[in-house]
Amino acid sequence: MLDLLNLPGIKPVDIRTQNKSIVIVAEMVDDTIPLCPDCNKPMHKHGKRSTIFADTPMQMQPVRLEIKRPRYRCESCGKMTSPELTFLDEKRRATKRLVDAIRQRCLGATFRAIAEQTGVAVNTVKNIAHDLIEELEETVRYETPVIMGIDEVNLAGGYRCVITNLATNSVYEMLEYRTQDHLKPFFKELPDREKVEWVCTDMWRPFKRSFAEYLPNARLVIDKFHVVKMASEALEEERKKYQAELNKEERIYVKKSIRWLTLKRPDNLSPTEREALAIVRLKIPELSVAHDIKEEFFKIYDEPDRESAENAFREWEECLPGDKMPRFRDLAKTVHNHYEDIFAYWDAPFKITNAYTEGLNGLIKMSNRMGRGYSYEIIRAKTLYSEEARKVGSGVRPTRGKVEYGPYIPTLVKIVEDGKPD
Ligand SMILES: [Zn+2]
Structure with a gap:
């Protein structure tokens, strides 16, 4: 029979399909009688044992390897041995090459899919993955970020x-x-x-x-995004207050949600969206004020250097309307609370x-x-x-x-x- 296994020490003697798996029966190539490791005397044959191991899939089907190994017994001390096969992972009941293949794939595919493809239990795949992760923890080192x-x-x-x-x-x-x-x-x-x-x-x-x-x-x-997000949130608060002021026809004409129109940066709006925004701003003057305040806040980040950014913020704060729109006031307060760390943005070597x-x-x-x-x-x-x-x-x-x-x-x-x- 053609050796389709290519595993050292065993040769295939039979092949069959069983439960959607390929079962390959294999025997030892070498049947020399070993010496007892303790007594150093030749041992005696003592039956055979057959163990099943999972191996790498063939023709997209799981492969089960049925290995028949002789058992030997020492007549003097009673010790029993069986030939060892180095390509086996006895603990996992799989060939080492299959365990390697699973290691290669277990962080990329689902455990279930791997289990189905290989005929190995999901838990075994999981264990292999955990061992791999432990190893990666020990060996993989990334450069500390500057x-x-x-x-x-x-x-x-x-x-x-x-x-x-x-x-x-x-x-x-x-x-x-x-x-x-x-x-x-x-x-x-x-x-x-x-x-x-x-x-x-x-x-x-x-x-x-x-x-x-x-x-x-x-x-x-x-x-930056955590800072400007607060301006968007403040605008949202205002938008919810005034949105209801549009009548039904106006809303239909505006089509796009007002939320979307006002939150987006105007440069990113299409011509139609820009028109719709213009209508919203015209119909709801209070919202248009809030929209301007939000936009002016975003523009602080367009400033090229720290000094102009600080000036832009000061001007923005001075233009806030009295006791209206408390969320924008809160934003101003937050900026003051984190002033150094926020404006450090302009001190960094790049944005x-x-x-x-x-x-x-x-x-x-x-x-x-x-x-x-x-x-x-x-x-x-x-x-x-x-x-x-x-x-x-x-x-x-x-x-x-x-x-x-x-x-x-x-x-x-x-x-x-x-x-x-x-
Ligand atoms: Zn012995």
Whole structure:
């Protein structure tokens, strides 16, 4: 029979199909009688044992390997042995090459799909994945970001803390929660922590407390999008108050939702949308005032340098209407409370934002598609160790050898959007 197995020490003697699997029966090639390892005397044949192992699929079907091995017994001491086969993972009842193939794929495809393709139990796939993750934890090291983003992303059933490299747009690390209990040890253990020059995050205070102690050279910059988002939220509050003032015909004419029209930057509106916005502004003067205030706030970020940005903010604040529109007043207050960290935006070597990290929220789709039963740990590993996304931006530097910055966020997002986790 043709040796389609190509495994050392055994040869196939029979093949059959059974329950949608290919069963290959194999025997030992060498049947030399061994010596007892204790007594050093020749042993005696003592029947045969047959064990079933999963092997790599053939013709898209799971393969079960039925290996018949002789058993030997020592007449002097009673010891029993069976020949060992180095290509087997006895614990997992699978060939090592199958375990390797599963390791290669387990972070890309669903455990269930792999189990179906290989005939291995889902739990075994899960165990292989956990072992792999443990190894990756030990061996994979990404370069500490010089410009670090810290953000929250809704992932695997909760808000997770994502640490990114904003210069390379890659994920550096993921923490289960963004509490000080998780952040402090992270910063404390961070290799080359003196390298971090900038940290970009939202206005959540504990961040600052967590890293100030451990990152001696880092400056905080509050993420632009978290700041302007408050202007949008303030506008929304006003919009809800006045929207009802349009009559039915006017609403039909406006078509697009007023929310959409007013929240979008005017430059991004189509000519028709711009016309619709003009009508809304004409019909609801109060909303048009609020809309202007929001727009003027956004424009602060268009300023080229810190001084003009600070001036623009001052002018904006001076133009706020008395005691009306309290949410915009709150926004002004928040800017004052975080003044240094907000205007640090203009001190950084380039315009630092966490905009890309937001895209990671889409990873929740991945965990949903993969079905329940995926722990945070697995989602984290699938994100952090994605082979495809790790290809981008990594390379070899002549002085330092292999350098990696972590999975590239646009690739991660694309993998999720294409619905092709592997
Ligand atoms: Zn013996």
